[in-house]
Amino acid sequence: DVKVTQSSRYLVKRTGEKVFLECVQDMDHENMFWYRQDPGLGLRLIYFSYDVKMKEKGDIPEGYSVSREKKERFSLILESASTNQTSMYLCASSLGWDGDSNQPQHFGDGTRLSIL
Amino acid sequence: AQSVTQLDSHVSVSEGTPVLLRCNYSSSYSPSLFWYVQHPNKGLQLLLKYTSAATLVKGINGFEAEFKKSETSFHLTKPSAHMSDAAEYFCVVGAYGQNFVFGPGTRLSVLP
Numbered sequence: 420d421v422k423v424t425q426s427s428r429y430l431v432k433r434t435g436e437k438v439f440l441e442c443v444q445d446m447d448h449e450n451m452f453w454y455r456q457d458p459g460l461g462l463r464l465i466y467f468s469y470d471v472k473m474k475e476k477g478d479i480p481e482g483y484s485v486s487r488e489k490k491e492r493f494s495l496i497l498e499s500a501s502t503n504q505t506s507m508y509l510c511a512s513s514l515g516w517d518g519d520s521n522q523p524q525h526f527g528d529g530t531r532l533s534i535l
Numbered sequence: 536a537q538s539v540t541q542l543d544s545h546v547s548v549s550e551g552t553p554v555l556l557r558c559n560y561s562s563s564y565s566p567s568l569f570w571y572v573q574h575p576n577k578g579l580q581l582l583l584k585y586t587s588a589a590t591l592v593k594g595i596n597g598f599e600a601e602f603k604k605s606e607t608s609f610h611l612t613k614p615s616a617h618m619s620d621a622a623e624y625f626c627v628v629g630a631y632g633q634n635f636v637f638g639p640g641t642r643l644s645v646l647p
Contacts, residue, residue: 423578454637459544461625461637462579477634509578517632523569524635526578 422446423527425510431533438497440530442510450516451493452524453477453485456507468493469516500534507531537562537628539638547644554613556641558600558626561607568609569627569635570600579625585609596620621645 426441444451450469454462454477464477466485474485482504486494493512497504508530515522542557560566567586571579583594590602600611609626626638 428576459639461539461639463637464634467634511579517629517634523581523584524579526571526580528576528578 423510423512423525425508425527425530427530428528429531429533431535432497432500433535434500434502436497436500438500438532438534440495440497440508440510440532442493442495442512442527443491444493444510444512444525445491446512446525447490448512448514448525449490450513451487452511452513453483453493453495454509454511455479456509456529462509465495467516502534505532505534537564537566537630537633537636539626539628539636541624541626541638541641543641544639545642545644547646548616549646550618551615554611554616554620554643556611556624556626556643558609558611558638559607560609560626560628562628562630564630564633567629568600568602569629570594570598570609570611571625571627573623573625573640575622582611582624616643616645618645618647 423444452467453465468474468487484496510527511524513524538561540559569584570582573579583592585592585602593599598613623640629635
């Protein structure tokens with residue numbers, strides 16, 4: 420079974436802090452994704468990566484950056500946290516990157532981040 | 536462009552009665568369609584997927600969905616609800632070269 424592990428389930432940070440969210444997958448997937456989930460909005464794609472050191476912006480990249488130095492690890496960085504970044508963050512991995520790949524995404528359990 | 540509409544934000548059923556969660560999509564491409572389930576404080580788990588094979592798709596835990604191109608719908612059904620089905624359900628559309636687009640979710644409550 421694919422396992423996607425997010426380092427923290429709950430995190431509380433202060434406005435202006437630099438915040439790191441970590442995600443590790445154990446199935447050698449090329450593609451990894453970061454989403455944020457807000458009530459009534461579903462999941463929105465922040466960034467994805469299709470290979471080591473490669474990244475692509477998703478729908479809402481502003482205020483975020485990512486890092487993928489190793490295939491199994493994908494980090495989301497909030498450069499200067501703001502209260503509107505309080506949300507649930509979900510990491511996913513997949514063999515394919517797009518909706519026609521016939522490969523579903525496998526999700527971690529999420530990090531609930533609060534910015535005070 | 537692609538979009539997904541989940542017509543009900545909340546559905547409530549009694550245990551043992553049928554479940555219907557509605558999803559309509561819009562896509563300029565030949566779509567792939569998915570249903571995911573999310574239990575409280577958990578990530579999303581794939582229930583089933585449609586990728587242009589059979590229009591009636593069977594998934595895990597007794598769920599199934601029917602792709603109707605003429606109605607641009609992909610509704611999720613289950614003949615008999617169980618208490619453990621209480622969760623949030625997401626309809627997702629994807630296509631070649633396009634990112635996945637998630638619907639806003641439908642929260643399913645199952646009453647004893």
